[in-house]
Amino acid sequence: MCGIAVVHDFRPTPERLEVARATGESMLAPIAHRGPDGQGSEQVGATWLGHTRLAIVDLAGGRQPMRAEGPGPAAGAWVVANGEIYNHDRLRAELGGPFLTTSDSEVVLHVVAHRGVAGLHDLRGMYAVAVVTAEHGLVLARDPLGVKPLYWARHDDRLLAASELGAFPPEVRAAVEEFPPGHHWTPAGGLQPFVDLREDPLGTRRPADWDGTPYVAREDAHTAIRETLVDQVRARMMADVGVGVFLSGGLDSSLVAAIMVREAERAHGPGAVVRSFAAGTVGSPDLVAAREVASYLGTEHHERVYTDDEVVEVLPDVVRSIESYEPSLVRSAVPNYLLSELAAQHVKVVLTGEGADELFAGYHHLRELDEAALADALVDGLEVLHHLNLQRADRVSMAFGLEARVPFLAREMLAVAQRVPVAWKLLGEDGQEHAQEKAILREAFAGWLPEKFLWRRKEQFGDGSGTADVMTRRAESFVPDTDWADVEIEGLPPARSREELGYQRIFAAHLPGIRAEAVLGRFATA
Structure with a gap:
């Protein structure tokens, strides 16, 4: 807004x-x-x-x-x-x-x-x-x-x-x-x-019965997660204009969409319209999964199917929009950018599933961590979101006058997630009970989605949409330098790949004089 x-x-x-x-x-x-x-x-x-x-x-x-x-x-x-x-x-x-x-x-x-x-x-x-x-x-x-x-x-x-x-x-x-x-x-x-997310995310606005102690019964955690997320989705449907949802077909966006459908019907009666939006290359996993979820939920579904050439063509606009050259961010931003362009033709507000992975250990690379290391990693992940996923979500949507809202990152959701014992977020070996990532979140919404949607494995948005493959195949076309590793751009750290150098060149031409620290903060040279 x-x-x-x-x-x-x-x-x-x-x-x-x-x-x-x-x-x-x-x-x-x-x-x-x-x-x-x-x-x-x-x-x-x-x-x-x-x-x-x-x-x-x-x-x-x-x-x-x-x-x-x-x-x-x-x-x-x-x-x-x-x-x-x-x-x-x-x-x-x-x-x-x-x-x-x-x-x-x-x-x-x-x-x-x-x-x-x-x-x-x-x-x-x-x-x-x-x-x-x-x-x-x-x-x-x-x-x-x-x-x-x-x-x-x-x-x-x-x-x-x-x-x-x-x-x-x-x-x-x-x-x-x-x-x-x-x-x-x-x-x-x-x-x-003015707020301490690590120790007291609710502060003066905590409920009267809130004690902040860890949940003892898994069922209590399920109830709190489910009721709080429903409340936060409902709050983020507040608008005097049309509201939709970005739907990748993964767990997080599918849950948000499912809640929105129930809330729309509760407020406006059966048949109330919820608009969903998906993007990807032809046959990409996200596009197929989103189509299936939308069909099950009965949303008014819209798709943006794009080609390899369109990905390369839009890259300069994407880098300029997100004001970053970080490769993983750019990869995920391309489908989001094209998705936002589509959604802005129908609504002014969309809800997304950003943040669930940081609250409930949704990333596969966290599987090797013990409890103490996982607890630190989750907090660290929340603290850098504003340089990564949140920066991408804001810029690509606002590039088209579209507002993206993130119910998982409500302070009430943070407070509930803090009460979930870290042991319940650990990713065990495949085949073990509760081994899959975000098991506690999936369990909390049992019955809200079919099992194949509720327990679908996570894919990064750039991977699931097919965009990452395009970037890999086309990297040489937008950075032909054979000696790319020796190229330096003033104010920016050395590029870690041919692909990143290409994004840095676009960024530097668009924003000459901006320092790396303004883009990635203390992680600028990490």
């Missing part, structure tokens, strides 16, 4: 503010694809706020930048927001307003004004926001997992922030860094964390 841009001047004068305004306006054009439904900007004291809108909630009244009117502590505050706040109705009831719209973004204003920056912990959803209040000045914040992107830079006594790397002017790019997930920033307080 949208793109944001911010320019805050630490030495504001009329002349400097005019330069800041011009800089800010130039930052909106590169992120216009994130918000095809409108664009706005506002100078608020020393801070310029810009916004490109993808209208999903309160289509008529949700224009941004948005100002709070009096009376009350929020009077005169402004916000630009990218994302969705799923508990905004509850927060409205608690805060009292006055509210001028039904937009979830307006609630962010009142949370900060009434509860201070610590109140950001109470938001449930995915977001990157900038709020300007009389008390705090500028407040920047990003959701705990980094589902929504945010970057920032300090240049010429100004702070610049934006949703994508491409928004930053060339002279600023060497200073651009990623704004860390689960943090907020104010001029007075600096950068501060």
Whole structure:
């Protein structure tokens, strides 16, 4: 939902503010694809706020930048927001307003004004926001997992922030860094964390009967997993526009689709339409499996079948969209990109299965780990998602003005997954009871899908869609250098393969001056 841009001047004068305004306006054009439904900007004291809108909630009244009117502590505050706040109705009831719209973004204003920056912990959803209040000045914040992107830079006594790397002017790019997930920033307080995903993901919003202790009975874990995921899928179906689902035919997306069908029928009666979308090469495993699941669930199913030539043709657009050159990310992004292009012709919102593998040990390479190592690996996996799967999911969908939502990565799901003993997530030898990856998740939804769907083996999206094979076959066609291993690109680490060098060249031509650390953080040279 949208793109944001911010320019805050630490030495504001009329002349400097005019330069800041011009800089800010130039930052909106590169992120216009994130918000095809409108664009706005506002100078608020020393801070310029810009916004490109993808209208999903309160289509008529949700224009941004948005100002709070009096009376009350929020009077005169402004916000630009990218994302969705799923508990905004509850927060409205608690805060009292006055509210001028039904937009979830307006609630962010009142949370900060009434509860201070610590109140950001109470938001449930995915977001990157900038709020300007009389008390705090500028407040920047990003959701705990980094589902929504945010970057920032300090240049010429100004702070610049934006949703994508491409928004930053060339002279600023060497200073651009990623704004860390689960943090907020104010001029007075600096950068501060506001949530601890390892120890206390729910914080002040935990249920009254929540004790956080590990489950003892496997059946209790099943119940909690099932009920919580259903709740989070239901919350993410919130929209005033069409909502669909990305369906690969694997466990995670199939469960999300199955829940959506039940929820749609519960809300609208039998025959309620849920639109599903799949992509792949002819005869690829994901395409075949998704078709079977869609037929079983009765979704209105749409497919994007592509050729080898189309994969190679679209690669430059994909690398530019995801703003990364990491090969596994690019491979999975190609089918997602083509899938998003298809879905955007029918809906404005899609739900995906991202995150289940990190919660329930879905990757085959985790099979060799003991309990302690697996526990660490799962936490590490969650902490880097914003550089990998979440970055891919956000960029390829928003490239077409499509919002992707991730119910598995709700903080409530994280809290439930933390209570599942690590021993129950271990991947044993084939043939043993509970040996298959994510067995506890599969067991929790027994009866929701036929066994052949519920227990289908996992494949990486790029592999299951057939894209990885295309990349391998065509690598030499887009990087013909015989001495590719000796080629260096300024600011980027040495390419680990011919394929990666090709992506680096596209990236460097699109974003000259951007450092590797802004793309992959502390994993830039790993």
